[in-house]
Amino acid sequence: MELAYFLIETVVKVVAVFAVLMLVVAYLTLAERKILGRIQVRYGPNRVGPFGLFQPIADGIKAFFKEDLVPARADKTLFVIAPMISITAAISLFAVIPFGEQIELFGRRISLTIASLDIGLLYVFAVASLGEYGIVLGGWSGYNKYGLMGALRAAAQMISYEVALALSVMGVLMIAGTLNLVEIVRQQAGWHWNILYQPFAFIFYLVCALAEINRTPFDMPEAEAELACGFNIEYSSMKFALFFMAEYAHLVAVCAIATTLFLGGWDGPFNLPPALSWIWFVAKTGILVYFFIWERGTFPRLRYDQIMRFGWKFLLPLTLANIVGTGLYMVLRGM
């Protein structure tokens, strides 16, 4: 009986998170276009519905009815699988993210996390690197030189920055002493947010995250100017839309993880009832998402060699120094 309740609870949580996430991703595309528009002193989409609010629906319908092309010389299996890998990896990240405090419902204690894994952070990094396969295979299987170039760059860039990304959160791990994301949030309760103890790690994390989700100024794999869309060049219709959704889902996931690790998760300036504690989480994630859109409207794309040099010769040593510094601090404080 307990198992049945557990299954029902998990299915309901998965469906709820998936539905909300898809809605957020759909409207994030609109939000990004609107914010970029305002940054460029124009309105952005405002024709479909009031304030352009039906634009994501129109885009979806359009993508759905487009012709689904598969290049004649493409590796058809991988070509079809690649976008699925991308979106699966991006969405799976939300399985371990704690959205809020435990709530009481029907006499059961329900935590607002789909799965409170003890290896939560490890899971995040494992699944996030799985997403790279989608991009690399997608670029390679289309039998297109630009796609191949994009895939190559994606592979090199994401693997390089994954090292620095993992190292940047190592300081948080050392302080927390656990990989469980729910535990990490609990330890930050009451203004003990990790950003106060690890401010540099937070900045490193944001920079590496940008490279990890292929956003400007690190959008090498799909550099429009020289690669004509890069890895997704041969994709059309819903397969392209899947890549697009994966990109935005990944963006939200990266911000949610930053909120969990550095900004105290659902902990807020004043305490909300447990059933509403997710509001703080959503607000902090939203601010980070806004920052990622804002910086996209500000910074131009770096050159490929500059990206690699920055990753290996600047970020990597600094994140290592951050770990050493954290270690020294902990030894001296006798923690």
Place this chain on the structure above:
Amino acid sequence: MAMPLLRGIGLLFTTVFALLKGLRLTLAMFFSRPITIQYPERKREVSPRWRGVHYFERNERGDTRCVACGLCVAICPSQCIRLVAVELDNGERYPEIYEINSVRCIYCGMCAEACPVNAIKLGRNYEFVDYRRENLVLDKERLLANRPEGV
């Protein structure tokens, strides 16, 4: 040892400062009003000397003022005006056919400047599109109809 390190730290600070400066500019732009003119609803004021679609001025009889002298045909650099002149019973010259191919026209306004009786003029209308090229040829009737009110 110390100098390169100091220089590196200095460079780091100037770089971060430059990045923040960029972010501040885009944030200021984000909160400023968009300069877009929402076109079909709001239209841009054109200059008084705007050279748009042509029209004919009328004479006291309500017909075109054109006396079919052919100066506009002669001066038109893109040779888009077709004129067939006839002589009326009262001895006046009259344009039997007067057509401006507005697809060829470059809207230079030379015809209006050349016209000795100020018959052909360029209006201020710029919304002039059609699905068929034939419909963009302005004949006498359309040129007369194009005359704006109250000019």
